[in-house]
Amino acid sequence: xxxxxxxxxxxxxxxxxQEICNHLGIPLGRAxxxxxxxxxxxxxxxxxxxxRDVFVIQPISAPANDHLxxxxxxxxxxxxxxxxxxxxxxxxxxxxxxxxxxxxxxPISARxxxxxxxxxxxxxxxxxxxxxxQIQGFFRLPxxxxxAAPVFVEYLRNKNLDQPVVVSPDSGGVERARFLARxxxxxxxxxxxxxxxxxxxxxxxxxxxxxxxxxxxxxDMIDTAGTITKAxxxxxxxxxxxxxxxxxxxVLSGPAIERxxxxxxxxxxxxxxxxxxxxxxIDKITVLSVARLVGEAIRRIHNEESVSSLFL
Numbered sequence: 001x002x003x004x005x006x007x008x009x010x011x012x013x014x015x016x017x018q019e020i021c022n023h024l025g026i027p028l029g030r031a032x033x034x035x036x037x038x039x040x041x042x043x044x045x046x047x048x049x050x051x052r053d054v055f056v057i058q059p060i061s062a063p064a065n066d067h068l069x070x071x072x073x074x075x076x077x078x079x080x081x082x083x084x085x086x087x088x089x090x091x092x093x094x095x096x097x098x099x100x101x102x103x104x105x106x107p108i109s110a111r112x113x114x115x116x117x118x119x120x121x122x123x124x125x126x127x128x129x130x131x132x133x134q135i136q137g138f139f140r141l142p143x144x145x146x147x148a149a150p151v152f153v154e155y156l157r158n159k160n161l162d163q164p165v166v167v168s169p170d171s172g173g174v175e176r177a178r179f180l181a182r183x184x185x186x187x188x189x190x191x192x193x194x195x196x197x198x199x200x201x202x203x204x205x206x207x208x209x210x211x212x213x214x215x216x217x218x219x220d221m222i223d224t225a226g227t228i229t230k231a232x233x234x235x236x237x238x239x240x241x242x243x244x245x246x247x248x249x250x251v252l253s254g255p256a257i258e259r260x261x262x263x264x265x266x267x268x269x270x271x272x273x274x275x276x277x278x279x280x281x282i283d284k285i286t287v288l289s290v291a292r293l294v295g296e297a298i299r300r301i302h303n304e305e306s307v308s309s310l311f312l
Contacts, residue, residue: 004084005302006047010058010070013275016091017057019291024299029054033070041066043073050082053302055126057294060094060113061274062253068094068113075120085123087301091273091294092221092249096131114138126297128273128290129176129220129248144307146297148248148271149176151288153183155269156216156246163241165189165213167206169231177218180246187213191231204234211239221249222270225256229263242266249273250287252280260284 008029009017021028030046056078058071071088078086098109110132117125118141125139128146136143156164164186168177174190181188189208215235222228222245232243243265250270252260257280260268270276271290293310300307 004051005053005055005298006049007055007057007089007298008045008047008074008078009056010067010074012058012061012067012070013091013272015275016059016272016289016291016294019272019289020057020089020295020298023292023295031074033074035066041069041073043070043077045074045077045081048081049078051084053085053087054078054083055087055089055298055301056122057089057091059092059274060090061092061251064094068116072116072120075117075122079121086121087124087126087298088117088122089126089294089298091128091271091290092251093127093130093135096135099132099135110135111138124301126294126301128294131220132172144297144301146290146293146307147179147311148273148288148290148293149180149183150311151271151290151293152180152218152246152269155286155288156180156184161186161214161216163187163213164216165208165210165240166216166218167191167208167210167231167235169193169217169219169227173219176220180216180218186216189215191234193227202230204230206234206238210235212241215240215243217243217245217265219245219247221251222247222256222260222268223251224254225252225259225263229259229265232263232265236264244269246270248290250276250285252276256280257282 006029008031032044034042060068095109095113124142126144166177166181166186167189168174169191192205244267246269248271268284269286
């Protein structure tokens with residue numbers, strides 16, 4: 001790897017940043033990222049970056065506002081220190097679920113965050129499993145969009161599951177589920193969620209054959225785990241032999257851990273795009289590393305090689 005490359009990280013996911021650097025064979029850049037007593041973010045880069053190809057590795061995970069501010073200020077510091085190129089590596093794009101106006105007088109927060117990031121004049125963005133593909137269009141700079149599917153494919157193939165069926169928990173994730181199903185030679189099913197009227201519980205219909213099958217619920221994230229645990233119950237009621245869950249981003253907020261612990265899910269497989277707090281580790285959760293995938297994408301960006309060919 002060329003000595004012209006350097007990678008920095010904020011406080012959001014230092015273990016992932018270190019793994020990525022280990023894959024690249026470079027040290028993680030030294031940076032002092034802390035808070036003043038009033039909560040303001042303080043950034044000081046302790047590496048020479050003049051003329052360097054710099055990568056800032058930072059998911060916008062909880063506390064999202066602090067971690068977003070770290071990215072913004074670190075990018076500003078790099079630009080003022082004459083870095084040649086600045087690539088923002090954001091494995092989890094926070095605020096991504098608010099990608100359109102669903103009712104009057106609400107923001108399109110995913111676009112607002114894109115505008116904030118662009119104001120700092122980075123060169124490009126590298127991200128993973130956006131909640132909605134159209135978020136790429138919110139940026140005027142180049143966006144490389146990675147998918148964690150190859151990591152899940154390798155793990156699931158090694159499990160040698162009997163008659164697997166990949167299940168999308170909603171209609172919006174069908175393409176994602178179809179790709180995984182094709183890679184592991186599995187069937188495909190969809191959960192159709194309907195709420196008959198306000199304050200009435202959701203009705204979940206299963207489209208596809210799941211009876212006697214090993215079902216793999218596949219989504220981009222697990223937040224409070226309400227949808228995924230209800231979907232698992234619906235699959236069991238339709239005769240599923242067992243139910244696993246795969247999700248790239250383990251947000252796991254609020255009652256998520258309690259819901260997963262008490263659920264009928266046999267295993268919950270997530271990536272380390274968001275650092276899993278030790279207090280949230282339970283036996284059902286398996287964490288797979290995306291460091292090699294992200295590291296390879298960084299190497300290809302640095303060498304001006306194709307990133308999309310990683311998924312062909």
